[in-house]
């Protein structure tokens with residue numbers, strides 16, 4: 001395992017050709033005789049992050065927190081929001097497979113990132129376990145459910161557009177994807193931070209109902225975020241207007257695990273368990 005920190009984030013830190021260069025690097029250096037292909041792919045991505053370019057991956061330290069959740073919860077089905085180049089996809093789909101799981105569904109808005117992620121998954125020998133849904137996640141979740149390809153998830157990893165965490169959680173609640181004992185694992189709740197999400201998963205049903213009465217009809221949470229986190233994916237946010245109201249009666253139990261970005265910058269993962277669903281009227 002690579003123990004050094006990644007290079008620090010530059011002013012432009014993605015979509016400048018580094019994703020394609022990373023894939024070339026992994027293909028060139030991959031040890032075809034390695035017995036554990038997923039570990040080998042992760043090792044090479046980390047090596048590239050340390051020696052060449054910053055990559056916005058969850059990284060080894062936070063990754064270990066999530067793989068522990070997977071090992072304990074043993075998901076049959078897992079959802080990921082935000083594949084990027086497939087670091088978390090490879091790391092967590094391998095953990096899910098090793099824990100007896102079947103399907104890892106990864107949502108990625110940007111087709112060229114999804115292509116790199118799919119190539120990483122193939123190199124890691126995980127293609128039979130991973131399905132990519134390309135396009136904005138809110139719309140993708142609804143369409144997958146409509147088509148009968150998504151009914152529920154045992155673990156959900158949220159790591160895409162920070163202001164969309166609550167919006168997509170409400171969609172998953174409304175569609176019945178969140179069940180009792182579903183575990184939500186949310187990245188970047190300290191760096192850059194996600195106060196709206198933390199407030200939502202840490203609130204009682206009564207508090208969520210109260211907030212609902214007081215808030216405007218739209219759930220545009222982008223006002224609570226630093227402009228860099230909002231403007232990063234403006235194109236997507238402007239076009240995906242899919243919204244569902246959620247189930248404020250869901251009871252969650254939530255806690256933070258403090259950790260670090262792959263660069264060494266402090267961050268945290270919020271781990272949230274669904275304790276109960278509202279009784280149907």
Ligand SMILES: C[S@@+](CC[C@H](N)C(=O)[O-])C[C@H]1O[C@@H](n2cnc3c(N)ncnc32)[C@H](O)[C@@H]1O
Nearest residue numbers: 057058082084087088108109136137159160161
């Ligand atoms: C921080 S990166 C994900 C990193 C990845 N989970 C990992 O740890 O290796 C965020 C990704 O979310 C994608 N994204 C942003 N908004 C999205 C949306 N609404 N739906 C799907 N993907 C989205 C971005 O294109 C980007 O690839």
